[in-house]
Amino acid sequence: MSNIQTLEVPKWGLSMQEGKITQWTIKEGDSFKKGQEICVIETTKIANSLEAPFDGTLRRIIGKNGSVLEVGAIIGVCADTSVSDQKIEQFIQSLSSNKGSEPQEQKTEAKATEPQQTKSPSTPTVTTSKLDTPTSTKPIVNDNFLIPSDLQGYQENSNLFATPHAINMAQKHNVNLDKIHGSGPQQRVSINDIQKAVIAAGGQWPDVKNQPAKTPAKSTADDSHILATPLARRMAEEWNINLNDCRASGSRGRVCKEDVEAVYYRNHPVSSPSLPAATQPEPTKLDFTAIPMDGMRKTIAERLQAAKSEIPHFYLTIDVDVSALQELRTDINSKLPSVKISINDMFLKAIASALIAVPEVNVQYDVENQQILQFDQADISVAVAIPNGLITPIVKAANKRALSDISTTMRDLATRAKTGKLSPDEFQGGSFCISNLGMFGIKQFEAIINPPQGAILALGTVEKRAVVRDDVITIRPMVTLSMSCDHRVIDGATGAKFLASLKEFVENPMAFLA
Amino acid sequence: MSKKSYRNAIKEAIEFEMRRDPTVVVIGEDVRGGHGAKNTEENKLEGFGGVLGVTKGLWTEFGSERVIDTPITESAIIGMTAGAAATGLRPIADLMFMDFYGVCYDMLYNQAAKFRYMFGGKAKAPMVVRGMIGAGFSAAAQHSQSPYHIFASTPGLKVVVPSSPYDAKGLLTQSIRDDDPVVFCEHKLLYDITGEVPDDDYTIPFGVANYTRQGTDVTIIALSLMVHRANEVADKLANEGISVEVVDPRTISPLDEEGILESVASTGRVVIVDESAARCGFAHDVAALIAQKGFYSLKAPIELVTPPHTPVPFSNVLEQAWLPSAERIEIAVRKVLEV
Amino acid sequence: MKLTENQLLDAYKHMRDIREFEERLHDENTTGDISGFIHLYSGEEAVAVGVCENLTDKDYITSTHRGHGHCIAKGCDIHAMMAEIFGKDEGLCRGKGGSMHIADLDKGMLGANGIVGGGPPLAIGAALTAKTLKTGGIGLSFTGDGGSSHGLTFEAMNMAVVLQLPVIFIFENNGFGEGTGCDYAVGSKDIAGRAAGFGMPAEKVDGTDFFAVYEAAHKAIERAREGKGPSVIEATTNRFYSHFEGDPGLVRSKEEIEYIREHKDPLKIFRQKVKGQVSDEKLDQIDKDSKALVDDAVKKARAAKNPEVSQLYTDVYVSY
Numbered sequence A: 001m002s003n004i005q006t007l008e009v010p011k012w013g014l015s016m017q018e019g020k021i022t023q024w025t026i027k028e029g030d031s032f033k034k035g036q037e038i039c040v041i042e043t044t045k046i047a048n049s050l051e052a053p054f055d056g057t058l059r060r061i062i063g064k065n066g067s068v069l070e071v072g073a074i075i076g077v078c079a080d081t082s083v084s085d086q087k088i089e090q091f092i093q094s095l096s097s098n099k100g101s102e103p104q105e106q107k108t109e110a111k112a113t114e115p116q117q118t119k120s121p122s123t124p125t126v127t128t129s130k131l132d133t134p135t136s137t138k139p140i141v142n143d144n145f146l147i148p149s150d151l152q153g154y155q156e157n158s159n160l161f162a163t164p165h166a167i168n169m170a171q172k173h174n175v176n177l178d179k180i181h182g183s184g185p186q187q188r189v190s191i192n193d194i195q196k197a198v199i200a201a202g203g204q205w206p207d208v209k210n211q212p213a214k215t216p217a218k219s220t221a222d223d224s225h226i227l228a229t230p231l232a233r234r235m236a237e238e239w240n241i242n243l244n245d246c247r248a249s250g251s252r253g254r255v256c257k258e259d260v261e262a263v264y265y266r267n268h269p270v271s272s273p274s275l276p277a278a279t280q281p282e283p284t285k286l287d288f289t290a291i292p293m294d295g296m297r298k299t300i301a302e303r304l305q306a307a308k309s310e311i312p313h314f315y316l317t318i319d320v321d322v323s324a325l326q327e328l329r330t331d332i333n334s335k336l337p338s339v340k341i342s343i344n345d346m347f348l349k350a351i352a353s354a355l356i357a358v359p360e361v362n363v364q365y366d367v368e369n370q371q372i373l374q375f376d377q378a379d380i381s382v383a384v385a386i387p388n389g390l391i392t393p394i395v396k397a398a399n400k401r402a403l404s405d406i407s408t409t410m411r412d413l414a415t416r417a418k419t420g421k422l423s424p425d426e427f428q429g430g431s432f433c434i435s436n437l438g439m440f441g442i443k444q445f446e447a448i449i450n451p452p453q454g455a456i457l458a459l460g461t462v463e464k465r466a467v468v469r470d471d472v473i474t475i476r477p478m479v480t481l482s483m484s485c486d487h488r489v490i491d492g493a494t495g496a497k498f499l500a501s502l503k504e505f506v507e508n509p510m511a512f513l514a
Numbered sequence B: 001m002s003k004k005s006y007r008n009a010i011k012e013a014i015e016f017e018m019r020r021d022p023t024v025v026v027i028g029e030d031v032r033g034g035h036g037a038k039n040t041e042e043n044k045l046e047g048f049g050g051v052l053g054v055t056k057g058l059w060t061e062f063g064s065e066r067v068i069d070t071p072i073t074e075s076a077i078i079g080m081t082a083g084a085a086a087t088g089l090r091p092i093a094d095l096m097f098m099d100f101y102g103v104c105y106d107m108l109y110n111q112a113a114k115f116r117y118m119f120g121g122k123a124k125a126p127m128v129v130r131g132m133i134g135a136g137f138s139a140a141a142q143h144s145q146s147p148y149h150i151f152a153s154t155p156g157l158k159v160v161v162p163s164s165p166y167d168a169k170g171l172l173t174q175s176i177r178d179d180d181p182v183v184f185c186e187h188k189l190l191y192d193i194t195g196e197v198p199d200d201d202y203t204i205p206f207g208v209a210n211y212t213r214q215g216t217d218v219t220i221i222a223l224s225l226m227v228h229r230a231n232e233v234a235d236k237l238a239n240e241g242i243s244v245e246v247v248d249p250r251t252i253s254p255l256d257e258e259g260i261l262e263s264v265a266s267t268g269r270v271v272i273v274d275e276s277a278a279r280c281g282f283a284h285d286v287a288a289l290i291a292q293k294g295f296y297s298l299k300a301p302i303e304l305v306t307p308p309h310t311p312v313p314f315s316n317v318l319e320q321a322w323l324p325s326a327e328r329i330e331i332a333v334r335k336v337l338e339v
Numbered sequence C: 001m002k003l004t005e006n007q008l009l010d011a012y013k014h015m016r017d018i019r020e021f022e023e024r025l026h027d028e029n030t031t032g033d034i035s036g037f038i039h040l041y042s043g044e045e046a047v048a049v050g051v052c053e054n055l056t057d058k059d060y061i062t063s064t065h066r067g068h069g070h071c072i073a074k075g076c077d078i079h080a081m082m083a084e085i086f087g088k089d090e091g092l093c094r095g096k097g098g099s100m101h102i103a104d105l106d107k108g109m110l111g112a113n114g115i116v117g118g119g120p121p122l123a124i125g126a127a128l129t130a131k132t133l134k135t136g137g138i139g140l141s142f143t144g145d146g147g148s149s150h151g152l153t154f155e156a157m158n159m160a161v162v163l164q165l166p167v168i169f170i171f172e173n174n175g176f177g178e179g180t181g182c183d184y185a186v187g188s189k190d191i192a193g194r195a196a197g198f199g200m201p202a203e204k205v206d207g208t209d210f211f212a213v214y215e216a217a218h219k220a221i222e223r224a225r226e227g228k229g230p231s232v233i234e235a236t237t238n239r240f241y242s243h244f245e246g247d248p249g250l251v252r253s254k255e256e257i258e259y260i261r262e263h264k265d266p267l268k269i270f271r272q273k274v275k276g277q278v279s280d281e282k283l284d285q286i287d288k289d290s291k292a293l294v295d296d297a298v299k300k301a302r303a304a305k306n307p308e309v310s311q312l313y314t315d316v317y318v319s320y
Helices: A083-097 A102-112 A128-132 A166-173 A191-201 A232-240 A257-267 A295-310 A323-334 A345-357 A403-419 A492-507 B006-018 B038-042 B056-062 B074-087 B098-103 B105-118 B148-152 B164-178 B224-236 B259-268 B283-294 B316-322 B326-337 C003-027 C047-053 C069-075 C078-085 C121-131 C151-162 C191-198 C210-225 C253-261 C268-272 C279-304 C309-313
Strands: A004-009 A020-026 A037-042 A047-051 A056-061 A069-071 A074-078 A140-142 A144-149 A313-321 A365-366 A371-373 A378-382 A385-386 A388-389 A432-436 A455-459 A462-469 A472-486 B002-007 B022-026 B067-069 B090-097 B128-133 B158-160 B182-187 B194-197 B210-213 B217-224 B246-248 B249-254 B268-275 B303-305 C060-062 C139-144 C166-172 C204-206 C231-236
Touching: A004 A232, A020 B067, A037 A074, A056 A083, A069 A166, A074 A083, A102 A295, A144 A191, A166 B128, A166 B259, A191 B259, A232 A257, A295 A388, A313 A462, A313 A492, A313 B128, A323 A345, A323 A472, A323 A492, A345 A378, A345 A432, A345 A455, A371 B303, A378 A403, A385 A403, A472 A492, A472 B224, B002 B006, B002 B105, B002 B164, B006 B022, B006 B164, B006 C069, B022 C121, B056 B067, B074 B090, B074 B098, B074 B105, B074 C060, B074 C121, B074 C151, B090 B098, B098 B105, B098 B128, B105 C121, B128 B164, B148 B158, B148 B182, B148 B249, B148 B283, B158 B164, B164 B182, B164 B194, B210 B224, B217 B224, B217 B259, B217 B326, B224 B246, B224 B268, B224 C204, B246 B259, B259 B283, B268 B283, B268 B326, B283 B303, B303 B326, C003 C047, C003 C069, C003 C078, C003 C210, C003 C268, C003 C279, C047 C069, C047 C139, C047 C166, C047 C210, C047 C231, C047 C268, C060 C121, C069 C078, C121 C139, C121 C151, C121 C166, C151 C166, C151 C191, C166 C191, C191 C204, C191 C231, C204 C210, C210 C268
Parallel strands: A378 A432, A432 A455, B022 B067, B022 B090, B090 B128, B128 B182, B158 B182, B217 B246, B217 B268, B268 B303, C060 C139, C139 C166, C166 C231, C204 C231
Antiparallel strands: A004 A074, A020 A037, A020 A069, A037 A047, A056 A074, A140 A144, A313 A472, A365 A371, A385 A388, A455 A472, A462 A472, B002 B194, B158 B249, B210 B246
């Protein structure tokens, strides 16, 4: 008997008492999967599809189309094909034999012709009055309950100590409580005790407590007082989700966007989590565009996150007077029409000179071998902004190059960087790095070191500032330089010495031309 | 069977047991009241009879040897009770207000509750600690609390929280006859309620919940005063066709898990009403039980109705807002019913 | 007061058993086979035995965390005590109590107590039982100088006077509450003197002298039995070891302890006092017997079974 299962009229909502079978969508002999819609049942309020509660094969339809049955009534008998038709027949017989004089078949036929149904009294529920009379030795099968004959016989006036629900169940399923051993305080009989006794005697008693609910409950209560973020409330409204059904995982106990989405996906399981399809109400237009991270973006993100969190950065800032530099530039550019040197180029040259003067800053940190690599020449990486990222082409041996050479090299590198034509050896390595945001008017900033380099210099804009020279306030074109140093390889004094040297070169540019 | 007040039901249980068993004594501040006072001593008068008059009359029958007035020293009261219980008496200590557990808890939870275990089963401490719990009396923060959840978290103690005169008498009789230390929590707003109480002695077993209302749609679990508020809500909603089951566990250690879970299994919707605490209280313990052992019966999230996480205020307006009210219970019920 | 030879031998036997027990635990503890805290009573034997020689099984005592001496003096089984300290199923409390919670209610031992000041309220409870049921017994608490300042103790002393209970409060003043000097922590510097404030008599005795303790206790106990109410005895004594085993013991110098062991040893003092009355041979025989007894107790305790894990759940309630 255990491999025969039954399908029953479900209880959809508190007030549902009975349902009308309007349409079977599978026929006898069909196999079905758990969750598959197998028949349509109409209640006074709605028509809904019954989802199969288990995998199985429908062997016999009991609730014919058009029949009206009470909640819990059996509408179909299922078993796999190994169970013979005879067995199925016997099973159905055992059902009807306990139903007294009203075979269900008649009932349903009668109902089918009657458009305005009244409540059918025909249910498989066994009432005590019917069972008290015959000394039936047949087991009682009721839904998935099967009470062995020797445990049958509910007695109204039993003085037995039992929980209220045990008494209710005993009455409903005609169990003789006197025959059940109570395990509770003072031998009180509980439903569990009845279940144990019934099963021990070879009967059936479903373990209702351990069956998950078929569908999650949907609230209809007023949710206006539920705390929620405005976005969450808007989304819930659009998706017709009651905020009572949402967890409140947001700040200050509020329902947030994720909570509403969680309910949405619970109700609309999809293979890949994407926002609702077009058939669903349009979700709120969100005021951002999701831009997927491409390879370069991911690399930048990873490298800089690692650099910023692993390297013990410290920062040194110095102001330099660029009037001499500007004068020299104007001079060169006006005298040599073939070249067009920028302030940045001149800084590159000055930095290169300073790096040679203070080589302790012209270093890389070789973490693996725990050593500092100090370079003979100044290979200066220059941060260049390109679409969706940045790249650092290297002006190699800048200390050895003439200003004009630096200028053309830099221009060439920047052009090719922006068109993605650099070869790896042109942007990998470098003994020092600079980043210039002066063209945007940035006064001063601190850059993140580009490992394995030991330092990076951030150049601000050229700006006329009031400065004091020989105790007189005067206007000078000034630039603020900020150097970020990796303290593992460069100490404060070393960095400061470098910046002092750089200031010297910038303010007396003839020194690096020499 | 006749109508009796909760107060008289308690007194009757003590009286019956004192007559039945000469080892039963009552110990506490003012359990007679009047020792050492000229008027009461010379005229052999009963005094307070407990601060709210529960034990009034016992002294006349049993005398100072068994109705023992003590100084206001709770540690000595409970310690002496524990020592006496371990050596052959069945004392009933009156702590007056349960709030005072703070000044004597060592004697209860480090001594009496642990005797049996620490001494390998060779000792027992058959004692009862009676005391008042509950807000609603404008007694303010130190005389209005319901710390039964604290007692229930201590292994070795049994905790009784009766809601009706019938339960009070039957459970107190059981408490006195019980061989373990029992903390018996009386709600001060219940002393004057009346109900049918048998004239004879009877016991109610521990760990057996009482269903004060039977219903099919929702379960309210409540203790003590809160049972009455839950009943009120159940009766009101019955007019709307909502069928409410009210489960009164009556004792929270031991707890009738079965009685609670069976009700939850039948309704699938639960509201727990508890005056003890907003955090780590009785309601939270029961909610955890249901979440663990009755999860698949649930059709809606469990609702808890507790006081806020604040001390009990004095002002009547504030105190009424503090106590779980019938209105709040009703809102919670509607919420779990989704109607 | 003249004691018979048998009484003297009995008293000496108890004192020697305590000493052997504690000295042996001091050694055994270093093997790492004993869990938890051990507080040794060596040096204070005359107090426990001087008092308990006056008691019978219907009298109840409460003790302290330093409770082995009181247990032995009150007649607890030494084998079962040792097994308990080793956490074994054969222990007096089936391995659930340990050193700080040894109890044997059949012997009137209401428990060593891990809570300082925990004993006196329980002792007045035992006294209340004795008074109410007219058993003829008394309650008696052993408390240290540390516990003498505890509120629980004060409450119990007052209650005892108010209810005129047959109870004795023994304060063993060994000079230290854990590591804090009694002269510092006892405000009045006079524990016995506090009794007057509660309205009961008190006596201060030399706790290293069995006879002094015995006589004072005898008087107080007889008084209590006659219904004349509670009283206090302060016995000054010394602990040979530190607060607990493993405590570095910085509160006293080596020389101080050597002096105490030489001149303040209750057993040596006892032997001197009974010279001529009890032969050395008999006392030596007791020494040998005690050693053998404790030796056997340790052997059996080590070989004994651990409790079954199922024991974890039993004995919480009589019924639940």
